Amino acid sequence: MNPVQAGLGVASGVLVGFTLGLVGGGGSILAVPLMVYLVGLRDAHVAIGTSAAAVAVNALAGLASHARAHTVRWRCAAVFAAAGVLGALLGAHAGKIVGGQRLLLAFAVLMVGVGVLMLRGRDGAGDPDATCTRDNAGRIAGTGLATGLLSGFFGIGGGFLIVPGLMASTGMPILNAVGTSLVAVAVFGFSTTASYALSGLVDWPLAGLFVAGGVAGSLGGTRAARRLAGSRGALARVFACVIFVVAFYMIWRGWYSIVAGVGNENTPKRL
Template identity: 70%
Template sequence: MFFRFANRVGMPTDVAHMLLELLSGVVVGFTLGLIGGGGSILAVPLMVYVVGVPNAHVAIGTSAVSVAANALAGLGYHARARTVKWRCAGIFASCGILGALVGASAGKAVDGQKLLLCFAILMIGVGFLMLRGRHDQGCADAQCTRDNAPRVMAFGGLTGILSGFFGIGGGFLIVPGLIASTHMPILNAVGTSLVAVAAFGLSTAISYMLSGYVDWGMAALFIVGGTLGSYAGMRVSRRMAGASGALTIFFAGVIFCVATYMIWRSLRG
């Protein structure tokens, strides 16, 4: 539909394609800034179903590069707003990096379409878990201590494995993982998660890059668009955090919508 419109207004196909990639990047960046996750759950299907990348593994590798870069941009905004719990971020990310490398190696051995279908099913499960705790505001003074550090490390390692296996930044798993292990408010979990999203994304990106599964031109356009979207998403996130459960409900809603569409496309294909 987009390309038909571009042809009608006389826009060259290559320019239309670049614009579509740039706009897709804005959507990904906005989601990362808003909920600290969802970058890859949107980036992968956008690349496969909207932009038209034929190889699912290339879409996964390219999305990992762009999501990592966009997460760093969003992290800068959240750091200035003081919503990042740095100690928790360091523990969670460091334990997840090795898991992400292991998961990425296993994921490349699985058929791309089956990978996307499993990814969507996992997303739905996480969405339901988030909705169950939507009225819990968390503890604003929550920190990583000697008592909860083992839980934070365990959640970090498991999230890293899943992140690498499915080729995702992992934010939609990291946010609930941080909340479950430390009981921090969702706005702090969103900001803190971006450290791990960037770390996991880079680990996955390196693995896929070494296998030749990264389209650098597309990644650059997604990064430019994502940087713009991250700033807007962070501002909206701070406003929604003031309404009881609103940010959590939106988080789960994004997951359900994208997962349903991915399952439909995978089964249809």
């Protein structure tokens, strides 16, 4: 990794961390395209494995903050994450089998879905006493398995899938869902990282730079969020539009590469 790539890795981490701190989620969905098209990782699978490592570490940092605020429902988190680990491992195995360009193309389609979720917003209402019971344990586990599959397959934290899944399966308010989701994000991320690392598909130095940039960016994003508290909904909509632009660019590049047979489909070109 040359100095330019190292600098771009830190800058990408800052951008993702800042976005997470500012709008409360969605930033990690940009990690893979930034690593592929900006930093210039030649293998899409390495980008996914490296992204999973960075996302998992950043999730632990966020979890510590939520744990101090007592917004984590640990029993729900345990059921959700336990079922999701199996899904994450299966998803990571499947992701390594799929060709690089096809995997990026599918990832872009997922980005469109995340953008739609951001535009729709999330209702914060719910039961603050909601927890895992015999009645909802099956729903929680099933949702965990499904989101774990997607998280492992694409190497993402999956917070925008986990948070609404927890709210739907338990009835908890969004604040608790966000805090609880970070347990699953970290567990899924480390499971995916382990699978990719065993195949030699994690760039550890880049992951470290990405995490360092992400920590700095999240601090700035959190401060900006406090100042722009009344505008966070509008900021989320703007960021959703950015996601759409990046996703459609990835779809165009991926579709063109597959149809035209341009180059090695595992080695996307930089911007």
